[in-house]
Amino acid sequence: MTTIAIANSKGGVGKSTLAVQIAGEKARQGRDVLVINGDRQKSSELALLNRAQSDDFPPITCVRYEHGPELLAAHRAMKGKYDDIVIDVGGRDSSAMRAALAVCDVALVPFAPGSFEVWALEEMxxxxxxxxxTRDPFPVYALLNLAEAKxxxxxNSDALSALDEYPVYQQLPFVMVRRKPFASAAGQGLSxxxxxxxxxKACYELDKLMQVLxxxxxYEVADSLDPVDGGTDVA
Structure with a gap:
């Protein structure tokens, strides 16, 4: 069983979209997946409610615990019942975020190009x-998300360079571009x-992320897939 925490104290960097993408891919692999929504905005929860309206896709269970003690108790109770748990926490320092970092096996920190987003790396x-x-070590992957297509x-280069100041992060050797298909699919609760x-192009980028997770x-993932032909489509 693997618990993946998707966390950044800065909002608007695509955490909930990534949570839905990752959960959808795990479910497609035939795994039993639980999403814990620790974000009061409920984005991933609402998206997965849309998914549940169809019988065409493998189910994903979603529960909401916005407070750290509740999240810890829920994780303790449910971790033996699922193959994977994805925790989507809100864009702020919260007890839910601290709880997610206390129990995760992997932390994924998405960040976007831009000064405000990069400055948040210091708080994270x-x-x-x-x-x-306070616990056993776990990998922390920094993913440049919502990247410019050029x-x-x-x-993009400036944002990636900012990671050099923070050795806690393992920079992923690829980016995920701001693409409409990611947001459109996630709104339906789908990968x-x-x-x-x-x-x-969107599938290619997601496949790279899933290999790491x-x-x-x-370092093996950067060139592990055949590149996708085409320019810089963001549609």
């Missing part, structure tokens, strides 16, 4: 180091592999 660095000081984007027609070393 402190939260992560505090968590790591291959030579200065904003981009579950919608038709598929967007090959499934345990493949990040």
């Amino acid at each position: 660095d402190e939260l992560l180091r505090n968590a790591l000081s 291959a030579q984007s200065a904003d 981009v592999h579950e919608v038709r027609p598929k967007n090959p 499934d345990g493949r070393p990040a």
Whole structure:
């Protein structure tokens, strides 16, 4: 059983979209998946309610615990009943976020290009180091999400360079571009592999992320898939 915490104290970096994508892919693998929504905005919870309206997709259980003690108790009670638990916590320092960092096997910290988003890495660095000081170590993957599509984007490069100041993060050797198919699929509670027609670029990026979360070393993932032809489509 693996618990994945998707966390950043900055909102608007795509945490809930990623939570739905990851949960959808785990479910497609035939795994029993629980999503714990620790965000008072309830984005992932509402999306997965949409998923539950159809019998065409494997089910994903979702529960909401916005407070740390409740989240800890729920995780303790449910961790033996599921193959994977994905915890989606809100964009602020909260007891739910601290609880998620206390129990996770992997932490995924998505961040976006832009000064405000990059500045939040410092606060998350402190939260992560505090968590790591009180428990067994766990990998912390920093993912540039909602990236600009231009291959030579200065904003992307500046955001990635900011990670050099914080050794707690393991920078993933790929980015996920701001693409409409991610948001559209997530709103339905689906991964981009579950919608038709598929967007090959979005699927390619998600496949790379899933390889890392499934345990493949990040340095092996960068060139592990055939590149997707095409330019910089963000549709």
